[in-house]
Amino acid sequence: MGGDMKGAFQTSREIFENPIWQDIPKFRIFFYIVGNAVYAEEGAVVAGMHLKRGQFLRAYRNLMKDLEYIENRSVKRYSLSVISRKVEQLVKEERLKIEDTELGTLFTVVNYAQYQGFDHYKKKTWDSVGTDLERDENRDGTELEQGWNNNNKDNKDKKVKKENKKDNTAFEDYTSNPVLLESLNSFYEYRKKSKKPMTDAAIKLLLNKLNDLASDDETKVDILNQSILNGWQGIFPIKDGDKGGRSSGISKHERDSKPGYGGSDRKITSLDKTSNVREFSDEELARLI
Structure with a gap:
């Protein structure tokens, strides 16, 4: 498992201002890959295969287990289709490159050094990755952000309706x-x-x-x-x-x-x-x- 790679990795606090933060499955997948990618400049040998810096070797089915989470006291997993779809989005956003191998999928973090160097800890660290996506977001807004805003609006509307219902129910019953x-x-x-x-x-x-x-x-x-x-x-x-x-x-x-x-x-x-x-x-x- 990628977790066998000991040590630490760095990331910018600007990630909290990036749209990827709002897409929980996508964020967890990307963060997991970045966190387990080879850090050494000279690369590393994993399962008999030489990986370069910023690369991570893992089968999608293993990612399902790696990304398990607890919800309502039960263990949940992302489906293969969810993981595959989110990885495809990350590739389209130019955050990842992928390559099929006999041992699983070889993930390469695009501009890996930018996530790991203190010199790059500026807002452009995250903004410079996925430029095509960013331009689309500025023009039309991403589907994620639109969905997020719609959900927030729906939740506010529901909250108001719920409060109004709470206020009036006792009177209507009376x-x-x-x-x-x-x-x-x-x-x-x-x-x-x-x-x-x-x-x-x-x-x-x-x-x-x-x-x-x-x-x-x-x-x-x-x-x-x-x-x-x-x-x-x-x-x-x-x-x-x-x-x-x-x-x-x-x-x-x-x-x-x-x-x-x-x-x-x-x-x-x-x-x-x-x-x-x-x-x-x-x-x-x-x-x-």
Whole structure:
């Protein structure tokens, strides 16, 4: 195996800025070949065959094992077709030359000295290799880079959709009333714009408290709108005189049909005390929800 060659090899940090870094299989194959290529100026004899500096002898099937990796606790291998395709790309990019032999494929690293000399540790080290490919990339962008950018865009879109779904799912499960749903979303966005976004736990507390404060959707909408209009971070019973004078959880129908609500015979009850609810500071309100 090429790993029998002891010692170290050098490479430029500029590799991280090169497109090959983003193609994991291609990078691993090329990096493995460069790392195992003959370093000595005079070359070396491998399996009875004299190899020049920058050459590496290996069968594709052996490369499959050399490049094994762990994923999800299982050993994975690149297929022969993947290795063959990536090597062909490296040849086209003028990074490698290949030659079939009885003992396997003879890989020659193009401009091997540039990867191994400190004098060449400049950006042009990697940019000077694969000039045809680089020109194509500048003109049209490589398929890899386009795919990478598309994947990033897709991932961002999926992330946004996932976040939106996460934000709205609890509300959609809570009610199918479009007016109430819109008010819940408005309150959520209001909290977010106030730089006090609601966590999943806070949303759950909000919905539970909304149930405690009102039994009908119309009053719940008024409660949410009241908080938004007053700049409150939490929700509270409707103040006396607001939105028709609704009180904590009592619908307009209930008020009109029960003694003590509406008309000249209205009586003062403990529910009317909600008009005296004191206003809390932002810090206190933030702790309530």
